Amino acid sequence: MTAIRLFISVRAALCVATLVVGTGVQQAVAADPPSVQTAPSPDNTYLDGLRGDWDMTGTLLGKPVKYHARGERVLQGGFLRLHLTDLGAAPAYEAELFLGFDAHAGDYIVHWLDRFGAAGARVVATGKRTGETLVVQFPYAEGAFRNTYKFDPKSHSWSLVIESQAAGGAWSNFATYTLVHSKP
Numbered sequence: 001m002t003a004i005r006l007f008i009s010v011r012a013a014l015c016v017a018t019l020v021v022g023t024g025v026q027q028a029v030a031a032d033p034p035s036v037q038t039a040p041s042p043d044n045t046y047l048d049g050l051r052g053d054w055d056m057t058g059t060l061l062g063k064p065v066k067y068h069a070r071g072e073r074v075l076q077g078g079f080l081r082l083h084l085t086d087l088g089a090a091p092a093y094e095a096e097l098f099l100g101f102d103a104h105a106g107d108y109i110v111h112w113l114d115r116f117g118a119a120g121a122r123v124v125a126t127g128k129r130t131g132e133t134l135v136v137q138f139p140y141a142e143g144a145f146r147n148t149y150k151f152d153p154k155s156h157s158w159s160l161v162i163e164s165q166a167a168g169g170a171w172s173n174f175a176t177y178t179l180v181h182s183k184p
Helices: 001-023 025-030 043-047
Strands: 052-060 063-074 079-086 094-102 107-114 124-131 134-139 146-153 157-165 169-182
Touching: 043 094, 063 134, 124 146, 134 169
Parallel strands: none
Antiparallel strands: 052 063, 052 169, 063 079, 079 094, 094 107, 107 124, 124 134, 134 146, 146 157, 157 169
């Protein structure tokens, strides 16, 4: 919390100084605080494994689906964004996942934003990684969703299994995907 207050104070001071001196917008942008680049760690290296272009195939509620996925670091390296686009002639689904590691709390967080809008984006997933497997849970009021990301070092591919929790607590498969690097 102290770091956030310091950032806000520094940012506010820069804005006031810019207004007083009248140096213009370009110099204010140049005076922004240094980048928040991700620290090299096994946890950030794990997320960096999702960088690049991916062919994503699988099933959603038992029906076959295909997506293009692109992973890249965004927001000055603070998050790995995975952008998913349905490959249908008239794409029916698009999503952006923001994955990050919170070194202070020692866990991962995931924001899942998609074409269904703000209602589904109210919940943030948290979770832990064991080896090459990251499990995060979205605690939706209607029932939790659990995402399991697993990297296969032999094939350099990923799997993503999404499960939903019923009112009684039982988990069932919602979607299963495999991500392999796109060929140029």
